Amino acid sequence: MATIKDVAEKAGVTVTTVSRVLNNRGYISDATRNKVRLAMEELQYQPNEIARSLMRKRSMMLGLIVPTIAHPFFGQWAYSLETHASARGYKILLCNSRLDEAKEKDYIDMLKSNRVDGIIMGSHTIDVREYIHLGKPIVTFDRRIEAIPCVSSDNYQGGVLAAEHLAAKGCRSIAHICGNLKLDMLGNRRTEGFVDSLRKYGLEPIVVQLGADAFDPAEHEQVVGSLLSEHPEVDGLFVSSDMIAYQVMKVCAAKGIRIPEQLQLIGYDDIPISEWITPGLTTIKQPIEEMSRLAFNIIEKLIEGEGAELPLEHVLPVRLIERQTTRQPGLLG
Amino acid sequence: MATIKDVAEKAGVTVTTVSRVLNNRGYISDATRNKVRLAMEELQYQPNEIARSLMRKRSMMLGLIVPTIAHPFFGQWAYSLETHASARGYKILLCNSRLDEAKEKDYIDMLKSNRVDGIIMGSHTIDVREYIHLGKPIVTFDRRIEAIPCVSSDNYQGGVLAAEHLAAKGCRSIAHICGNLKLDMLGNRRTEGFVDSLRKYGLEPIVVQLGADAFDPAEHEQVVGSLLSEHPEVDGLFVSSDMIAYQVMKVCAAKGIRIPEQLQLIGYDDIPISEWITPGLTTIKQPIEEMSRLAFNIIEKLIEGEGAELPLEHVLPVRLIERQTTRQPGLLG
DNA sequence: ATGAAAGCGCTAACAG
DNA sequence: CTGTTAGCGCTTTCAT
Numbered sequence: 001m002a003t004i005k006d007v008a009e010k011a012g013v014t015v016t017t018v019s020r021v022l023n024n025r026g027y028i029s030d031a032t033r034n035k036v037r038l039a040m041e042e043l044q045y046q047p048n049e050i051a052r053s054l055m056r057k058r059s060m061m062l063g064l065i066v067p068t069i070a071h072p073f074f075g076q077w078a079y080s081l082e083t084h085a086s087a088r089g090y091k092i093l094l095c096n097s098r099l100d101e102a103k104e105k106d107y108i109d110m111l112k113s114n115r116v117d118g119i120i121m122g123s124h125t126i127d128v129r130e131y132i133h134l135g136k137p138i139v140t141f142d143r144r145i146e147a148i149p150c151v152s153s154d155n156y157q158g159g160v161l162a163a164e165h166l167a168a169k170g171c172r173s174i175a176h177i178c179g180n181l182k183l184d185m186l187g188n189r190r191t192e193g194f195v196d197s198l199r200k201y202g203l204e205p206i207v208v209q210l211g212a213d214a215f216d217p218a219e220h221e222q223v224v225g226s227l228l229s230e231h232p233e234v235d236g237l238f239v240s241s242d243m244i245a246y247q248v249m250k251v252c253a254a255k256g257i258r259i260p261e262q263l264q265l266i267g268y269d270d271i272p273i274s275e276w277i278t279p280g281l282t283t284i285k286q287p288i289e290e291m292s293r294l295a296f297n298i299i300e301k302l303i304e305g306e307g308a309e310l311p312l313e314h315v316l317p318v319r320l321i322e323r324q325t326t327r328q329p330g331l332l333g
Numbered sequence: 334m335a336t337i338k339d340v341a342e343k344a345g346v347t348v349t350t351v352s353r354v355l356n357n358r359g360y361i362s363d364a365t366r367n368k369v370r371l372a373m374e375e376l377q378y379q380p381n382e383i384a385r386s387l388m389r390k391r392s393m394m395l396g397l398i399v400p401t402i403a404h405p406f407f408g409q410w411a412y413s414l415e416t417h418a419s420a421r422g423y424k425i426l427l428c429n430s431r432l433d434e435a436k437e438k439d440y441i442d443m444l445k446s447n448r449v450d451g452i453i454m455g456s457h458t459i460d461v462r463e464y465i466h467l468g469k470p471i472v473t474f475d476r477r478i479e480a481i482p483c484v485s486s487d488n489y490q491g492g493v494l495a496a497e498h499l500a501a502k503g504c505r506s507i508a509h510i511c512g513n514l515k516l517d518m519l520g521n522r523r524t525e526g527f528v529d530s531l532r533k534y535g536l537e538p539i540v541v542q543l544g545a546d547a548f549d550p551a552e553h554e555q556v557v558g559s560l561l562s563e564h565p566e567v568d569g570l571f572v573s574s575d576m577i578a579y580q581v582m583k584v585c586a587a588k589g590i591r592i593p594e595q596l597q598l599i600g601y602d603d604i605p606i607s608e609w610i611t612p613g614l615t616t617i618k619q620p621i622e623e624m625s626r627l628a629f630n631i632i633e634k635l636i637e638g639e640g641a642e643l644p645l646e647h648v649l650p651v652r653l654i655e656r657q658t659t660r661q662p663g664l665l666g
Numbered sequence: 667a668t669g670a671a672a673g674c675g676c677t678a679a680c681a682g
Numbered sequence: 683c684t685g686t687t688a689g690c691g692c693t694t695t696c697a698t
Contacts, residue, residue, distance in 0.1 A: 001445075001468075003675055014685050019677060027683050049446045050387045051675035054690050059383060064427070068412050075408035079401050082429050091443065094397070094427040096415050110424065112334075113382045135334075217605060246609035253611040272550060276579035277610050278586040336691055347669050352693060360667050384691035387674050 002043035011039035022047055053115065062299060063111035063119040065095040065104065068215055071243065072271040073288070074122060077141070080292035081120065088300060090117070098215075099183070101127040112136065118299040125183065137302035139295050142186045144313070149302070151295045151314040152186045158284040159193025161320040162238040162266045165282070167201045169264055169327050171236025174198060175206040175227060177248075178240040190240055190268065190284075206231060210244075220244055224251045228263075235263055242267035242274050245281055245325070265325040280323030287316050335376035344372035355380060386448065395632060396444035396452040398428040398437065401548055404576065405604040406621070407455060410474070413625035414453065421633060423450070431548075432516070434460040445469065451632040458516065470635035472628050475519045482640070484628045484647040485519045491617040492526025494653040495571040495599045498615070500534045502597055502660050504569025507531060508539040508560060510581075511573040523573055523601065523617075539564055543577075553577055557584045561596075568596055575600035575607050578614055578658070598658040613656030620649050 004022075008015045013032055020026050021036045028036075039045070053059040062085055066074040082092045093116060095107040104125055111119055118137035124145065132138065132145060142152040166174055178191045191207060198205050208227050211219050224247055228234065239245050245267035249259065257263050259279060267274060270285035294314055301307050337355075341348045346365055353359050354369045361369075372378070386392040395418055399407040415425045426449060428440040437458055444452055451470035457478065465471065465478060475485040499507055511524045524540060531538050541560050544552050557580055561567065572578050578600030582592065590596050592612060600607060603618035627647055634640050 001448075005675075015676075016678085016686080017684060020684085023677080025678090029683060032684080046442065046446045048387075048448060048675050050383055050392065050448050051690090052677080054381075054383050054387055054675080054692090055677050057690075061426075069402060069415070070405075070409045070412035072403075072405055072408065075405065076403040078427070079403035079429055082402070082427055086428075091447065092427045094411070094415055094425045095419075096412055109379065113379045114424065115334075115381060115383050243606070246606050249611055250609040250613075273576070273579050273606055276583040278582055280583075337693095338691075348692075349669060349671095349694085350667090353668085356693080358693090362667060365668080381691050384674090385693080387676090387691080388693050390674075 001048075002045045003048070004045075006043055007036065007039045007045050010043060011035045057115075059115050059117055060089055061091050061093055061114065061116040063093045063095060063107070063114075063116040064122070065097050065107055065111075065119065065124075066122040067099045068096050069094060070096075071215065072273075073241065073243075073269045073286075076271070076288050077122065077292050080289050081296055084293055084296040088296075090300075097123040097125075099123060099125060101125040104128045105131055108132065108134070117303045120295055120299055124185075137299055137307065139298045139302065141291065141295060144186060147312065149298050149307070149310055149312050149314070150186070151291050151298065151316070153286040153291060153316045153318045155186050155189035155318075156193035158268060158286075158318045159190040159195070159238075160197040161284060161318065162190075162268075163194045163197035163201075165266060165320055165322070165326060166236035166238065166264060167198065167203065169236070169260075171264055172203070173231070173233045174203055174236040174238070175208065175231060175234045176238045176240075177208045177210065177223065177227065177244055179210050181209055187240060194238055205238075206234065217247065220247045221251060224248050228252070228255060228257065237263060238266045238268075240268050242269045242271045242281060242283055245274075245283070259325050260327045264327060266320075267325075270321055274321075274323070279325050282323045282326040283321055284318050285321050286318055290316050334381075335378045336381070337378075339376055340369065340372045340378050343376060344368045390448075392448050392450055393422055394424045394426055394447065394449040396426045396428060396440070396447075396449040397455070398430050398440055398444075398452065398457075399455040400432045401429050402427060403429075404548065405606070406574065406576075406602045406619075409604070409621050410455065410625050413622050414629055417626055417629040421629075423633075430456040430458075432456060432458060434458040437461045438464055441465065441467070450636045453628055453632055457518075470632055470640065472631045472635065474624065474628060477519060477646070480645065482631050482635070482643055482645050482647070483519070484624050484631065484649070486619040486624060486649045486651045488519050488522035488651075489526035491601060491619075491651045492523040492528070492571075493530040494617060494651065495523075495601075496527045496530035496534075498599060498653055498655070498659060499569035499571065499597060500531065500536065502569070502593075504597055505536070506564070506566045507536055507569040507571070508541065508564060508567045509571045509573075510541045510543065510556065510560065510577055513542050513544065520573060527571055538571075539567065550580065553580045554584060557581050561585070561588060561590065570596055571599045571601075573601050575602045575604045575614060575616055578607075578616070592658050593660045597660060599653075600658075603654055607654075607656070612658050615656045615659040616654055617651050618654050619651055623649055 004015045004018050008018045020028050021033050097104045122141040124143045138148050140150045144150050181188050267281050267283035270283045274281040337348045337351050341351045353361050354366050430437045455474040457476045471481050473483045477483050514521050600614050600616035603616045607614040607616050
C-alpha cells in the first residue's frame with residue numbers, strides 16, 4: 001500500500017505537506033493541495049490509521065465485551081452501540097466472554113494492549129471486579145463495579161411489574177427462574193423486586209437459579225422441566241429472559257400445559273420475536289436503544305475527559321408489555 | 334502506560350533486550366531475563382500492540398461486515414467466527430452495513446485504513462462488487478464476487494427441499510417470500526431451487542420480494558399481510574428466513590389462519606427459538622458452526638499466503654428440519 | 667549475551 | 683506557504 005512518503009515524492013513535496021492536506025491543518029496553496037490530492041488519487045492512498053493511532057495516542061477503537069453476541073438481546077444492543085459509535089468515528093472490537101472469568105481477563109488485557117480508547121462491558125464475572133484498575137474509560141451495562149459508570153434498566157422495577165401483573169391476574173402459586181445470582185449482576189434485582197413485591201401480596205415464590213453456564217439451552221430446558229414436574233401447582237411464572245420463556249413454552253407444549261390458561265408466563269427483554277409469535281409473550285421491555293446510546297455517550301465523554309460530573313448510575317425505565325401469555329382482562333377469573 | 338523504554342530503564346538494560354525477552358528471541362542470560370520480567374511486573378507493562386502492528390505490518394485484526402448483528406442468524410455466525418478467531422489470536426472489528434452501499438464502502442475503506450489482515454464479508458450490495466480491489470485477503474459469505482473465495486450453504490438445495498416438502502404435504506397453491514433478488518446474493522438460489530422444483534410438480538408459486546431495506550419488520554408485515562389477503566387460496570408458504578416466518582405467524586394469528594391446517598409454513602436458518610416455540614417451525618437448517626469455521630480457516634490461509642490452492646466455492650449441505658408448521662404424517666389429507 | 671541505530675508511517679513543533 | 687527534525691513504541695540488523 002502507498003505511504004505518505006510515496007505520495008510526497010509523486011507530488012514533489014515533503015511528507016509534512018501531505019500530512020497537512022490530509023488533516024487540513026496550516027496554510028497550503030491551492031496549487032500544491034491539488035498536486036497532493038492528485039497523487040493520492042493515483043496511488044489510491046489510504047492513510048495508515050495504525051501509524052496515526054501510535055502518534056496521537058488515540059485509536060478511535062472501543063472494546064465491547066458481551067457474554068455472547070448470539071443472544072438476541074446483546075445482538076440488538078451491540079448493533080445500536082456500533083451504530084452510535086461509527087457515527088462518531090469509533091470502531092468496535094468485539095469480545096464474547098462466555099461469562100468465563102479467564103476469558104474476560106484475557107479480553108481486557110487484549111483491549112489494553114491494543115490501546116482501545118474505552119471499554120464497554122456488558123459482561124463481568126465475580127473475579128474481574130478487582131482486576132479492572134486500568135486507567136482507562138469504562139462503562140458497564142447492568143453491572144455495578146466501584147467507581148465505574150453503569151447504565152442499566154430498572155431491574156428491580158421490572159421484577160415488581162412482573163409480580164404485580166401475575167398477582168393481578170390471579171396467580172396463587174408463583175415461580176421464578178433467573179440467572180445465577182452469584183454473578184452479582186444488576187439483573188439479580190429483578191428477582192429481588194419480584195420476591196419483595198409478591199410478599200406484599202402474601203405470596204412466596206419458588207425461585208430457581210440457572211447454572212453458571214448461562215447460555216446452555218439444554219441445561220435451561222432441564223431446569224424448566226424439573227420445576228414444572230415437581231411443582232405442577234404453579235400457575236404463574238416469571239423468567240429473566242425471553243429466551244428462557246421460549247424454552248418454558250417448549251416444555252409446556254410437551255407436558256400439555258396450556259399457556260395462559262394453566263400457566264401464565266412473563267419474560268424479560270422484549271426481543272422482536274416476542275411480538276410475533278402466538279401466543280404473544282408478555283414481557284418486560286428494556287429500552288435497548290436508549291441504553292446503548294447512553295452507554296456510548298458516557299464512554300465518549302469519559303474519553304474526552306468530561307467524565308467528572310457524570311453520575312455513576314444511569315437507570316432507565318422498563319415497562320411491561322402485556323400480550324397473550326398472561327390472561328386477557330375478559331378472561332379474568 | 335509503561336513503555337518498553339520504562340521497563341528497560343528500570344531493569345538497567347536497553348530496549349533491545351526487553352524486546353528480546355518479550356519475543357523470546359536470541360540469547361539472554363537468565364539473570365537479565367528475570368530482571369526484565371520483574372521490571373515488567375512492577376510497571377504492569379503491557380506491550381503496545383499498535384506499535385507492534387506498525388512494525389510487523391500485521392495487525393492480527395479481521396474486519397467482519399454483516400448486514401446487522403441484531404439478526405439472530407448473523408449473531409450466531411459472528412459468535413462462532415469470533416470464537417475461532419480469538420483462539421488463533423485474531424481480533425474482530427465489527428461492522429453493520431445495513432445493506433447500505435455507501436456504508437459498506439465506508440466500512441471497507443475504514444478496514445483498509447486500519448490495516449486489518451483480512452475481511453470477512455457477510456454483506457455486500459450491488460455496487461460494492463467492483464469496489465473490492467484491495468490486495469487484501471477476503472472471504473465472503475453467501476456472495477460470489479469474482480475471484481474471491483466464498484463459503485455458503487447449499488441455497489439451491491434448500492429451496493428444493495422446501496418445495497418437495499410442501500408438495501409432499503399436499504399443498505397446491507404455494508407462495509414464497511424472499512429478500513430483494515436484485516441484491517445478487519447466493520440466497521437468491523433458494524428461490525430458484527424452490528421454483529424449479531415446484532415446476533416439476535406442475536406447480537407455479539407466487540413469488541414476493543421484500544424491499545431493499547431487508548430488515549424492516551413493518552415492511553415485512555405489510556408484505557405478508559397483502560400476500561395473504563390477495564391470495565387467500567395459498568396453502569403453502571416458504572419464506573427465506575425464520576424471522577420472516579414469525580411475522581407470517583403473527584399475521585396469520587390476526588387473520589385467523591391456522592398453521593399448519595390452513596397454511597403450511599417453512600422458514601430458513603433454524604435459529605434456536607424455532608425449536609422452542611409452538612408450533613415448532615419447520616425450517617431449513619444452515620450449518621452455522623461449520624460455515625464460520627470454514628470462513629475463518631480460509632481467511633487465515635489467505636493471510637498466511639497459502640490461498641493459491643483453495644477452491645473458490647465452498648458449499649455446505651443444508652437439511653430440512655421437520656416440525657409442526659407443516660403437517661404431520663398422520664394428518665396427511 | 668547485550669547494545670546502538672535505523673526505521674515502520676505518521677504528526678508536530680520550529681524554522682524560514 | 684513549505685521544509686527540517688524529532689519522536690510515538692516497538693523490532694531488527696549489525697556490531698561488540
